[in-house]
Amino acid sequence: MSKKDLNKAKTAAEETVKEAAETAAEVVSDAKEEAAEAAEKAVKAAAPKVKGGAKKFKYGSMSAVIVALVLAIVVIVNLMASMLAKRYPIKVDFTPDKRYELSDESIEVLKNINSDVEVTVAMEKExxxxxxxxxxxxxxxxxxxxxxxxxxIPNLLEKYSMYAEQGKGSVKVKYVNLDKDLDVVTKYKQYYNGDIEDGSIIVYSNEKVKVIPQADVMNMIQADQASLQSGTPNFVFAGESLITSAIRNVTSGSSIKAGFIATMNGQPVYNQNEYGTTVDSFKTSLLEKNGYDCTDIDITTDELKAEDYDLIVLPAPSVDFTENLIEKLSDFLYNDGKYGKNLIYMPSVNTTNLTNIDAFLADWNLQVENKYIIDDKNAIGNTAYIMLNIDDAEAVGTLPSQTLPIIAPVSREITILSKNNENLVKPILSSYDNSFISDMMTQKVDDKNRGKHTVVAMSTKEHAEQYDVYRSSVLVMGSALMADSEFLTQTNTYNNANALLGLINNMTGKEAAAVIPEKSLQQSYIATTQTQAKVIRIIVQWVIPALVAIAGIIVLLRRKNK
Structure with missing residues (x-):
């Protein structure tokens, strides 16, 4: 074959290949179009079904998300509420007497404690x-x-723990059975000399123990006998003052040690029938409750050592002291020139001519007159139960209530003597301008000369060394009955407790503290008990969230089945 023929054959083959390629391309193009049309038909046929499924998926997912969010919100709110309730307790008490809430005074004490307190209740909670x-x-x-x-009581103890968390300290409450938990007595007895019995409440902190005996726990709720006679009983809750005072005692610094002169060579100094309950009230209801360590002493046989006593109380003596005993009191107050000691004197309403005691008081520029103070306008029930004005507000301190009266029953007049010495003498409490005098000896009433008369006065001797000042004071109360339980315990009626406590605290240098008021309980039979309150708490925190969760799940399942 010639070269020319070869070229023709090559050209013909190339054209054949080109035609074959064009034909194949047309076939592929047609196949693509047919496949696209088939796919389009399939999509259109399946479109309604896919659209419905997407809608179902969309709403089902939304329900699940909503249920999850609601559950999350409920759980978070409950957790936050629990945390906030512990850290910042909210006062929610629907009882008319607020029986399940602590007083502002107790809350302030709890916020200011800086140590951990153990409150052990020696009985089962139930x-x-x-x-x-x-x-x-x-x-x-x-x-x-x-x-x-x-x-x-258990409900309030829980509040003590809650409020204490707002400060730097804590209050942990536990209930024990002394028959089973024998280690409890052993643990606390090393810091406490008294008895620890079933039913008592033990308060411990800083190696200090205060025990509220079973009898006092039982008497935390007391009935007014007069109201019982009427068939409509009124009860008072005094437990808060006991518990708060115990906590304050074990968490405070050094306590003030007070000695009550009860006997002289074994014989009573004061008339037990007339003043026994008053002295006991002054000692236990006022001083011991508020951090004073009180003991009875025999002025003849007991030594008045400076390290043993900071304060001596001489209540309503019915017999005079010997010169040696007066010198003993003077030496105690002088304290080798260091001073820093104090004495409270309350005269009897019946005893006069206590020559040596009168001379002792005169050395402090004070004199107890043989006269009663009467007031026919500013008194309660009896003209001898007079109301008092505050002459020295700084000495008394701030009172929680300025409107409640201070009552001085059957008070003798106190006179401030003018002498050429350095004693600092001032009236603290006095009668109103309308008051007048009745002579104890002749019973003669001088109601023509009316004016204010001093009922409580204080004299101070001091000694300065460079920048330090040391002082001792004698406080004379014309009415011993000011400290009677009738006036000290009814803190919602009288200001006696707060006024006397503030005065004595300022005199002894003890930190200021308000008396914890008693709580009058109203007879409200719809009030929730502790068990009922626990049921309500369970319902709110657990039952309601569980019901919400169940309802959400039911809604989700129903939507999935549509």
Whole structure:
């Protein structure tokens, strides 16, 4: 084959290949179009079904998300509420007497403690509710429908723990059975010399122990006898003052040691029938409750060592002291020139001519007159139960209430003597301008000369060394009955407790502290008990969230099945 023929054959082959390629391209293009049309038909046919499924998926997912969010919010709110309730307790108490809430005074004490406190209740927690039921049934048998809510005590103890968390310290409460937990007594007895018995409340901190005896725990709720006679009983809760005072005692610094002169060579110094309960009230209801360490002493046989006593109380003596005993008191107050000691004197309303005691007082520029103070306008019930004005507000301190009266029953007049010495003498409390005098000896009443008369006065001797000043004081109260339990315990009626405590604290240098008021319990039979309150708490924190979760799950399942 010639070269020319070869070229023709090559050209013909190339054209054949080109035509084959064009034909194949057309076939592929047609196949693509047919496949696209088939896919388009399939999509259109399946479109309604896919659209419905997407809608179902969309709403089902939304329900699940909503349920999850609601559950998360409920759980978070409950957790936050629990945390906030512990850190910042909210006062939610719907009882008319606020029986399940602490007073502002107790809350302030708890916020300011800087140490950990253990409160050990020597009885099972459930026994408080049993006591409430027992006393309710006890009064019922006499036809009296009485609410005696001992079950409020554990509830309040929980509040002590909650409020303490706002400060730097803590209050941990536990309930023990002394028959089973024998180590409890052993642990606390090394710091406490008294008895620890079933039913008592033990408060411990800083190696200091204060025990509230079983009898005092039982008496935390007391009935007013007059109201019982009427068939409509009124009860008072005094437990808060006991518990708060115990906590304050074990968490405070050094306590003030007070000696009460009870006997002289074994014989009573004061008339027990007339002043026994008053002295006991002054000692226990006022001083011991508020951090004073009180003991009875015999002025003849006991030594008045400076390290043993900071304050001596001489209540209503019915006999005079010998010169040696007067010198003993003077030496105590002088304290080898260091001073720093104090004495409280309360005269009897019946005893006069105490020559040596009068001379001792005169050395401090003070004199107790043989005269009663009477007021026919500013008195309660009896003209001898006079109301007092505050002459020295700084000495008394700030009172929680300025409107409550200070009462001085059957008070003798105190005269401030003018002498050429350096004693600092000032009236503290006095009668109103309308008051007048009755002579103790002749019973003669001088109601023509009216004016204010001093009831409480204080004299101070001091000694300065460079920048330090040392002082001792003698406080004379014309009315010993100012410290009677009738006026000290009814803190919602009288200002005696707060005024006397503030005065004595300022005199001895003890930190200021308000008296914890008693709480009058109203008979409210719709008030929730501790058990009922626990049921409500469980319902709010657990049952309601569980019901919300169940409802959400039901809604989710129903939507999935549509």
């Amino acid at each position: 026994l408080f509710a049993n006591m409430a039921t027992y006393y309710h049934n006890y009064y019922a048998q006499y036809g009296i429908n009485a609410d005696v809510p001992y079950d409020m």
